[in-house]
Amino acid sequence: MEADIDNNRTKANRKIFIPAIGTLGDVKPFLILAEQLKQRGHTVCLGTHKRFENSVKAAGIDSIEIGGDLEIILTTTPDGMEIRRNPSLLKIGLIKRTFASAIEEWFNGIMSGLKDADMIILGVGSFLIGLSCVEKFHNVKAVGIYTFPMLKTSEFSAPSIGGTSESIFKWINVVKWKIFEYTTASLYQDKVNQLRANVNLRPIKLNYYEMIQSIFHKPMLTATIYSKHLLSRPSDWQVNDLMVGPILEEVPTNFEPPSSICECLSKWKTEKIIYLGLGSMMSIMFGTDEQMGFLNNIQMAIENNNSKAVISLAGFQQAETDRLSNTETIFYLRQPIPHSWLFPNMSAAIHHGGAGTTHASLRYGLPSLILPFGADQPFNGDRVFVKRLGPRPIPIRQTNAKNLTKAVHDLITLNYNMYSANAKQISELIKNEDGLGECIRIIETELAQ
Template structure:
């Protein structure tokens, strides 16, 4: 959204490929959209395969993963194909790389670049973020082996279905591998920009010169933003106390059913209470009937509408979140020690980078959380003075 708005200011015609439920949000900013079907949250909550995969997520269940993803792949392919037909340039994201590269051959005059929220280019210096584990291995060859595992897995999920779809568009079969696809299409590595801070993860020396690490795209302050009165009252009441922000994003809806979401928030409430913490908890996306099941105290404020991080984080002392790249960089930009409760994808990687750089405690996988380990981690993030010793030097670099 930030990038699209900036490109539009510079005179470009811009449209975003988004799921239907996001179209009104995007259009409200004046950006045109192309609808992309295959909403992952919808498929995981409504199809038999998706529900089973959500309850027991494992890449080892390859048959189940393929059955879940193949209907979505077709919708993604057709949506991107319709969006790219009039474009001079397509900006590929992490989620659309393979699909976009599969489509672009149909339009040889269309150029492409990649803008990624985490690294997708193979390197010996760290493990692939998408594998969902720690960021470092003991040996470089182990890192390279993990990148091969990711390539094999992605090819296994996408290859048959995408090549079947390519045939319907008079395109030849293609080996679905990021490096091979970009070199085949462009005769050299595609220009890419990874919007990740080099102070969290140095740019690897074995990347091609076309692969850039440019740092995060910051959310700028909205001078017209007016915070709700209950939030202002809460911040005023506890202005001399440390307040922690808790926000787990859209992943809650993707991975948990309604009752599970409420039960998880209750765990967090108990852990916060054990530390006598004041907290602002985002419940954006929760239904009112579910929110009413949660206890209320003077120490806790529930947010039911989105508040810009660039405003809210100025008043926080620490954060707990899912470890998405955007929220990770936002919390560190404002000098906040951070605890990551990771669901999957790149989130464990981001949590590991925070821990390695001494910017917060070790992350906890969401399915392994309990009141005890949450309470211990919250105590660490609030008491261990990460802010003074470690975050301040990094903050100065991130702010620059």
């Protein structure tokens, strides 16, 4: 971390509330940030879903439970399962109905976390609800820290609506941002204003910049924790909106890898090894039959290319994967291992394209094949493809043994030298970014005002 951050450390022991709504990929960078803030003398409370409670406590961070866990909603409710089967923004009525209870739980959780807080840190999953709540607490400051670009620009499309990251004509990008803003407002507006009325707050129009001006009467400092070497900072962003680079985990000091993976890596030390991991998105978006069908297809693609692979079974149905055995070409990883330990031992990566995993794989110079489910993942996959860091992404619901075999061949054989050289180059650039340090700097700058 850069030494000049200490110049801004003028007020210690401030209470900072960080609502981290979403998947593990949404929580992890904020947990890393919370640990660093605590080390610097601040009191930090992380708001998360119940399933992350133990991880937060293990890090020594105070926590408050925020309900509305979409993983549970999408896998256990009829409406949620229908969205999972066929996700589409055209189903706005179904999505709105499904999200209503979650929005209420997010709102109530954030309101609880704001009590006695000096600052709230808003993220991708919490910015609209957080801004809707913070107006009740006049002395609370706010900073936005976004895992992918969330601020409108004419230079690229809105990541959350999927598709390619750039259009030839800037007006197309502008239209896509308007679609994103309209869809988001339609989803949240009625429920948020109903909840605001319950706490004696006036109705508000859910427009990002109008809300900030109305509440704070000045621009809000933001940091997008995305590498400017993967996507240039837009020239039409406001001066207070920064792109600072990712927040990535280091190898835990007490981490001991399982002997089985060490033996596998030793046996394959002269081979190109592919990492495959799809994280919690697999359990959220796919049923058991779809999970096993995908696993069969990717295994066939690995074998067709005579490749070696470490396949993470995180997110797959355990009852089914318990029957799998390691082979001469595939090692099944059955427990979590930090990317920071595993990726230096890999030659390439295949993953879902979450912003955290995308940056982690590139940080360690791995050519990457992205198989996106949705949200920002197609955008991140397109950035990898545009930068010639890996093959064209394949939406995971469109994968089959044939196109996966072709893509793996492209990744690990046909264009491997080009992808690898480009990945090693961006790796060095990402290592020189200091996303964590820059976030600390802007937080303490705002607290010092």
